[in-house]
Amino acid sequence: MDIAKNIKRLKLLALEMFFPAVCLNCVKYLHSWEEKDNLLCNNCFNSIEISEIIHRPDPSILLFSVGSYSNTPMRELIHNLKFNLNLRTQKPIEKLVKNYIKKSHLEKIISRENSIIIPIPLHKKRLKKRGFNQAEIIADILGKELGILVEKRLLERVKNTAPQIEMDGKKAREENIKGCFTTHSGVMINHNTARISELIIVDDIYTSGSTILEAAKTLNRKLKPAKIIGFTLAKA
Ligand SMILES: [Zn+2]
Known part of the structure; x- marks a missing residue:
């Protein structure tokens, strides 16, 4: 993984300490990068x-x-x-x-x-x-x-x-x-x-x-x- 990507993820982690990512639909905390990218938990995303x-x-x-x-x-x-x-x-x-x-x-x-x-x-x-x-x-x-x-x-x-x-x-x-x-x-x-x-x-x-x-x-x-x-x- 390149340095720029690591820095971006560190910034996101710091941001999440204050504003944890939650699912747009069911408001459950998002755990994986995939869920965070989708802005929805896997359950909600897969229900589309x-x-x-x-x-x-x-x-x-x-x-x-x-x-x-x-x-x-x-x-x-x-x-x-x-x-x-x-x-x-x-x-x-x-x-x-x-x-x-x-x-x-x-x-x-x-x-x-x-x-x-x-x-x-x-x-x-x-x-x-x-x-x-x-x-x-x-x-x-x-x-x-x-x-x-x-x-x-x-x-x-x-x-x-x-x-x-x-x-x-x-x-x-x-x-x-x-x-x-x-x-x-x-x-x-x-x-x-x-x-x-x-x-x-x-x-x-x-x-x-x-x-x-x-x-x-x-x-x-x-x-x-x-x-x-x-x-x-x-x-x-
Ligand atoms: Zn959800």
Whole structure:
């Protein structure tokens, strides 16, 4: 083990004397480095079931979700990433995405030919407040694992809407998100836009599908891909 790694672990040990690491979900003390990396005890982390079901919320979209939002450890990880500004959550999310790619049909379905990944953007006001976009973090992890380019500038959020999860019912969510996105005309993506054949739209949670469908509608006008795939960490 190299010296830098030892120093980092010593610092973590000193920190833990004052702030011992506990599981995000059940608040039990975390013992192993693996548990500390996952921010969850092994029991809670292993209770996140990888979903193998492919959803088709709309005839034009195939939706892949790693797990269910009703699973509390999964929900805690997403909340920790979004609301506690905790970028350490990237590690367990990376593990879940890797497991998902191994177990699901995602790799068999994507062609990787002229494919791009587009994360759902935040409005610039919310981005400034939060400091990062959680959908971009998930998109980067997925892009790295699949070897697909992530394009973050093409889709823009022009309306600062209330979070979809706070909306009551499908109709309210559709109204909330309508006309929310636009494509940035100044962005020249590396691919020839006329040749994009596969679009993977990434978000953290899939609630009613309104956000991904609205983004797909906006992107479809510019790119006209043959296939649109949705990818989220959790499905509500
Ligand atoms: Zn736990």
